[in-house]
Amino acid sequence: MNGFDFSTLTPPEIAGLALGGLVLVVLFGLWRTTASRQRRDEHARLVAEQRSREAEAQLARLAETQAALTGQLQTLQQGVAGSQEAFSRQLDERLAGVTKTVGASLTETTQRTQESLGVLQERLAVIDTAQNNIQGLAANVVGLQQILENKQTRGAFGEARMEAIISDGLPIGAYEFQATLSNGRRPDCSITMPNDSPPLLVDAKFPLEAWNSIRQAESEDMAQRAAKQFTLDMDMHIKAVSEKYLIPGETQDTAFLFVPSESIFAEIHEHYEAIVQKAHRARIVIVSPSLLLLSVQVIQALLKDARMREQAHLIQAEIAKFANDLNRLDERVGKLQSHFGMTQKDVEQILISTGKLKRHGERIEEMDFRAPAEEAKSVPASKPVLRAIDGGESQS
Numbered sequence: 001m002n003g004f005d006f007s008t009l010t011p012p013e014i015a016g017l018a019l020g021g022l023v024l025v026v027l028f029g030l031w032r033t034t035a036s037r038q039r040r041d042e043h044a045r046l047v048a049e050q051r052s053r054e055a056e057a058q059l060a061r062l063a064e065t066q067a068a069l070t071g072q073l074q075t076l077q078q079g080v081a082g083s084q085e086a087f088s089r090q091l092d093e094r095l096a097g098v099t100k101t102v103g104a105s106l107t108e109t110t111q112r113t114q115e116s117l118g119v120l121q122e123r124l125a126v127i128d129t130a131q132n133n134i135q136g137l138a139a140n141v142v143g144l145q146q147i148l149e150n151k152q153t154r155g156a157f158g159e160a161r162m163e164a165i166i167s168d169g170l171p172i173g174a175y176e177f178q179a180t181l182s183n184g185r186r187p188d189c190s191i192t193m194p195n196d197s198p199p200l201l202v203d204a205k206f207p208l209e210a211w212n213s214i215r216q217a218e219s220e221d222m223a224q225r226a227a228k229q230f231t232l233d234m235d236m237h238i239k240a241v242s243e244k245y246l247i248p249g250e251t252q253d254t255a256f257l258f259v260p261s262e263s264i265f266a267e268i269h270e271h272y273e274a275i276v277q278k279a280h281r282a283r284i285v286i287v288s289p290s291l292l293l294l295s296v297q298v299i300q301a302l303l304k305d306a307r308m309r310e311q312a313h314l315i316q317a318e319i320a321k322f323a324n325d326l327n328r329l330d331e332r333v334g335k336l337q338s339h340f341g342m343t344q345k346d347v348e349q350i351l352i353s354t355g356k357l358k359r360h361g362e363r364i365e366e367m368d369f370r371a372p373a374e375e376a377k378s379v380p381a382s383k384p385v386l387r388a389i390d391g392g393e394s395q396s
Contacts, residue, residue: 080360087353094346101339108332133168158260159188162204165289166191169296174303181251185244191299193252194306200299201245202256202292207233211264234275242282254283256295262288 166175166189179190179199189202210230217223238257245255257279259265265288269276279286287295 076360076364080357083357087357091350094350098343098346101343105336105339109336112329112332137164137168158204158206158208158258161260161289162188162202162258162292165293166202166296169293170300171303174300181245181247183244183247187245187255188258191296192303193299194302198249198251200252200254200256202258203241203245204258204260205237206257206259206264207237210234231272231275234272235278238275238279238282238284241284246283254285256292257284257286258292259286259288262290264288265291 163177170191174192176190176192176199177188178186180186187201188204191200191202193200207230210226210233213226214223214230217226241255241257245251246253259268265286268286276286
């Protein structure tokens with residue numbers, strides 16, 4: 001436009017030029033808008049094509065992942081089935097061994113228990129016999145007053161009571177009733193002493209009539225006369241026992257005068273001290289049922305001690321047998337304890353295997369088998385599942 005002079009243009013020409021410029025501007029703007037729209041459409045088409053290719057690639061990877069997962073599940077199922085079969089077989093073998101061991105142990109234990117129960121029953125039988133004897137003794141003591149009221153049975157009662165105590169406390173052969181001495185006298189009982197010592201004699205003829213007269217006296221004078229008569233009768237009886245039953249070299253230097261009542265024995269020692277002293281001087285010991293029982297027990301212990309000294313070698317042999325049986329019992333108890341320890345260990349290992357199988361089953365139950373459309377939306381979530389499966393296989 002150099003050298004062009006706009007001043008020469010007329011107003012219509014200027015208006016025409018302005019309109020033409022405006023049209024050019026408008027056309028240029030339309031062209032730019034169309035070109036921009038075409039570029040945006042082309043870019044959108046390219047982006048859509050790229051996303052479509054990416055989606056197809058993801059679907060292909062998902063298909064491959066699904067195929068791999070299916071193969072791994074089949075392998076896992078086969079492994080679990082094999083493990084279950086092996087576990088069942090091993091469990092049956094272990095249980096069979098445990099059953100055999102426990103059965104043998106129970107049989108041996110039952111046999112030992114039966115032997116122990118047999119010994120215990122024998123001991124209980126002895127205790128029952130002793131208890132029955134004690135009950136019979138108690139019944140006799142309770143009925144003492146009724147028996148003494150019958151005059152005809154007083155003498156027989158003292159002798160029977162003495163015989164019951166001695167026969168219950170001493171073994172057969174260690175005593176003899178109504179044995180005849182060299183002087184022709186027959187004491188109520190002759191007790192054999194150990195070490196070939198002379199026998200100990202017991203008299204049971206206590207003067208109960210004079211004693212009952214004291215208890216039945218209605219006045220003080222009658223009681224005093226009865227007491228004097230009782231003292232006289234006791235003196236005569238003590239003298240008679242001393243003369244009849246104390247034979248030097250044939251009997252012991254002391255004899256027993258049996259009183260068949262604890263209450264009478266206590267009354268004599270409390271109110272008739274002179275009678276007791278005279279009996280001691282005559283080497284006559286007044287004994288009650290309890291004292292006679294105690295003396296019998298002491299004599300029994302002495303006889304037992306003498307027999308034990310005579311048979312010491314037999315006792316030692318029995319003790320050795322007992323020690324051997326005790327050692328065998330200790331060994332068998334130790335074996336039984338070891339068997340139970342092995343059984344406990346096997347059960348713990350079985351529990352560990354069942355725990356692993358349980359955890360494998362829980363992992364299988366936690367696996368997500370959803371539709372392909374849902375899997376496409378959560379493709380990244382499939383990787384932890386695969387890692388969990390791989391980890392489970394490595395652990396198993």
